[in-house]
Amino acid sequence: MKKLIFSIAIASILLYCLFPFFWTIQTALKPAGTVFRLPVSYLPETISLENIIDVFSKRPFGRYVLNSLIAGGGATILTLWVAAVLSFRLRALDLRRALRIQRWFLVGAILPPALLVIPVFVVMKQLSLVNNYLALILAYTALNLPFAVWMLHAAFRQIPKELDEAAVMDGFSQSAILYRIILPLSRPSLAVTAVLVFIFCWNEFILALSLMPAQSKYTVPVGIALLSGASGYEIPWGEINAAVALTTVPIILVIAAFQRWIIEGLTTGAVKG
Amino acid sequence: MAAVELRGISKSFIEGSFPALKDIHLGIPDGAFAGILGPSGCGKTTLLRIVAGLERPDAGEILIAGQVANRIPPRERNVAMVFQNYALYPHKRVYENIAIGLQLRGVSKERIAEKVEAVANMLKIETLVDRYPKQLSGGQQQRVALARALVREPEVFLLDEPLSNLDAQVREATRSELKKLFRGIKATVLYVTHDQTEAMMMSDYLIVMDRGVIRQAGEPTHIYRDPAHRFVAEFIGAHRIISVPGRLQNGRFQSADEAFGFDTPMRVTSEVLMAIRPENLIPESQEEIGLQGEVVLIEPMGPTNLISVKVGQTEWRMCFARRPIEGEIMGFSFSSSNALFFDAKSGLRLKPGN
Ligand SMILES: Nc1ncnc2c1ncn2[C@@H]1O[C@H](COP(=O)(O)OP(=O)(O)OP(=O)(O)O)[C@@H](O)[C@H]1O
Ligand SMILES: [Mg+2]
Numbered sequence: 133m134k135k136l137i138f139s140i141a142i143a144s145i146l147l148y149c150l151f152p153f154f155w156t157i158q159t160a161l162k163p164a165g166t167v168f169r170l171p172v173s174y175l176p177e178t179i180s181l182e183n184i185i186d187v188f189s190k191r192p193f194g195r196y197v198l199n200s201l202i203a204g205g206g207a208t209i210l211t212l213w214v215a216a217v218l219s220f221r222l223r224a225l226d227l228r229r230a231l232r233i234q235r236w237f238l239v240g241a242i243l244p245p246a247l248l249v250i251p252v253f254v255v256m257k258q259l260s261l262v263n264n265y266l267a268l269i270l271a272y273t274a275l276n277l278p279f280a281v282w283m284l285h286a287a288f289r290q291i292p293k294e295l296d297e298a299a300v301m302d303g304f305s306q307s308a309i310l311y312r313i314i315l316p317l318s319r320p321s322l323a324v325t326a327v328l329v330f331i332f333c334w335n336e337f338i339l340a341l342s343l344m345p346a347q348s349k350y351t352v353p354v355g356i357a358l359l360s361g362a363s364g365y366e367i368p369w370g371e372i373n374a375a376v377a378l379t380t381v382p383i384i385l386v387i388a389a390f391q392r393w394i395i396e397g398l399t400t401g402a403v404k405g
Numbered sequence: 406m407a408a409v410e411l412r413g414i415s416k417s418f419i420e421g422s423f424p425a426l427k428d429i430h431l432g433i434p435d436g437a438f439a440g441i442l443g444p445s446g447c448g449k450t451t452l453l454r455i456v457a458g459l460e461r462p463d464a465g466e467i468l469i470a471g472q473v474a475n476r477i478p479p480r481e482r483n484v485a486m487v488f489q490n491y492a493l494y495p496h497k498r499v500y501e502n503i504a505i506g507l508q509l510r511g512v513s514k515e516r517i518a519e520k521v522e523a524v525a526n527m528l529k530i531e532t533l534v535d536r537y538p539k540q541l542s543g544g545q546q547q548r549v550a551l552a553r554a555l556v557r558e559p560e561v562f563l564l565d566e567p568l569s570n571l572d573a574q575v576r577e578a579t580r581s582e583l584k585k586l587f588r589g590i591k592a593t594v595l596y597v598t599h600d601q602t603e604a605m606m607m608s609d610y611l612i613v614m615d616r617g618v619i620r621q622a623g624e625p626t627h628i629y630r631d632p633a634h635r636f637v638a639e640f641i642g643a644h645r646i647i648s649v650p651g652r653l654q655n656g657r658f659q660s661a662d663e664a665f666g667f668d669t670p671m672r673v674t675s676e677v678l679m680a681i682r683p684e685n686l687i688p689e690s691q692e693e694i695g696l697q698g699e700v701v702l703i704e705p706m707g708p709t710n711l712i713s714v715k716v717g718q719t720e721w722r723m724c725f726a727r728r729p730i731e732g733e734i735m736g737f738s739f740s741s742s743n744a745l746f747f748d749a750k751s752g753l754r755l756k757p758g759n
Pocket of ligand 2: 489565
């Protein structure tokens with residue numbers, strides 16, 4: 133009985149979470165003319181790839197995806213690298229001092245990105261980085277660094293100091309200790325951090341809109357928001373939904389690729405290895 | 406091979422607090438197996454780490470093979486350390502764990518393979534080289550940690566309680582093996598332990614530490630027979646030494662509880678602690694100094710029994726093959742030449758000469 137209630141509860145939560153996603157996909161797969169037809173049909177009678185083909189052929193959607201991958205991927209790699217180096221330094225300090233320093237990073241994390249748009253834009257303009265991938269990569273890295281340091285510092289602290297000391301005696305340099313011992317041992321946390329940072333970058337809108345105003349530099353969320361019909365009065369719902377559905381694909385792929393490590397990451401600390 | 410010498414080494418971790426090491430002077434002869442013995446927290450690990458170069462002393466000099474090593478970084482000291490918790494690299498196979506030190510020193514692949522194989526054979530872990538540390542038992546991990554140190558052929562080995570995680574049987578077997586092994590390679594070894602049996606059995610040279618100072622250093626049997634400090638007398642020995650507070654005056658010891666007294670060659674006048682080892686008490690005999698008391702506790706130990714006999718305020722422990730009954734009145738005796746005297750305040754040994 134308890135089990136049944138539990139199952140129903142899980143099922144309703146899943147339904148609640150996934151219904152908008154389902155709706156997006158089924159709208160994306162409807163033929164263009166039928167999106168607004170009443171009565172509402174929950175399953176498309178005919179599956180049509182028209183919308184999906186259209187976003188790629190009529191619009192530079194492929195370009196948007198590429199832009200997002202460059203900005204998001206670049207920012208993820210840079211964030212992880214900087215966070216790893218910082219966390220490694222923090223780990224060398226005693227815990228109380230390290231946490232005091234880390235708190236200052238968190239002040240940065242409290243600010244919502246929207247507040248930062250104008251100052252960041254001014255700075256990037258001065259550096260003539262507007263419409264340059266580097267602008268987004270740097271901005272995203274700065275925004276995600278507090279979180280990434282938080283994650284990696286916690287992970288690095290789990291690794292006993294004796295391991296570094298054994299490595300020092302074996303002849304490792306400090307950077308070799310980071311790259312060849314600490315990082316491989318922190319793989320699960322690196323994976324979780326990478327996925328979450330990448331998702332943030334992939335979904336981020338306001339900075340992408342202001343730092344990359346040229347249409348050829350739109351990222352996916354900007355591109356979707358600015359998808360317009362033939363006239364200002366026509367909103368191409370079918371194409372928008374196709375684009376949104378496609379947008380989730382890379383995230384799903386990333387999570388699938390890292391799934392084993394992510395689950396490892398969520399459960400480490402529970403049992404001592 | 407290299408002698409290790411410490412001159413006036415001091416170290417405190419927190420300024421103003423009790424120092425972990427206080428003005429340590431120590432000379433370990435080339436090729437000696439030196440046991441460092443002391444209770445938890447007395448600074449044994451800190452001492453090893455200073456020799457390894459993992460910790461900087463606040464003052465003093467470290468000499469390895471006659472050379473001041475203070476400024477030499479750990480990797481160049483030609484010293485290998487086996488950590489208390491082994492510190493194997495969990496993401497590397499046993500082979501790599503052993504080989505990596507040589508790899509980083511640019512030794513050729515073939516040469517590494519040869520050396521790792523030789524060490525693995527010596528430690529009987531040749532069948533385990535493809536495993537990860539997680540897939541090994543504690544004893545096997547300990548061997549891998551040893552192999553990692555041995556393969557580099559350092560001049561000095563630092564071993565931090567390498568047997569403490571093993572169960573009693575494996576421990577005893579490994580103890581003998583280790584001693585043979587290090588005798589074979591003739592290296593200088595600093596071996597930390599807080600097990601006095603282990604220290605007595607394994608060491609050529611024994612260092613007894615207490616709260617950051619060296620209480621005594623020398624040959625183990627000498628330290629056993631002739632302890633320089635009350636702490637050493639109490640810490641070393643198969644059975645806890647018996648100590649009786651009292652007073653020395655006019656060449657006579659009188660126990661504080663007035664239970665007994667005897668003449669000694671001691672000339673000092675002082676509050677003292679008279680100590681005697683249980684193995685120097687002779688049950689059911691009346692020799693030089695004879696005492697009598699009630700049997701209060703019997704602890705069977707297989708071939709013999711450890712008997713506690715209460716005389717005055719003191720419980721005297723002794724080994725006895727016969728098993729008396731509790732409450733029985735029993736006599737025993739000892740020779741005054743076996744009695745050791747320590748100053749009640751400083752704990753220092755008092756000898757007839759002074
Ligand atoms: N990193 C450190 N920071 C502060 N105090 C320390 C540190 N390392 C050791 N100490 C202190 O120094 C003293 C000596 O420690 P050490 O680890 O050398 O003891 P030990 O003899 O090895 O003990 P055990 O047998 O328990 O391993 C202890 O009082 C300990 O609390
Ligand atoms: Mg220790």
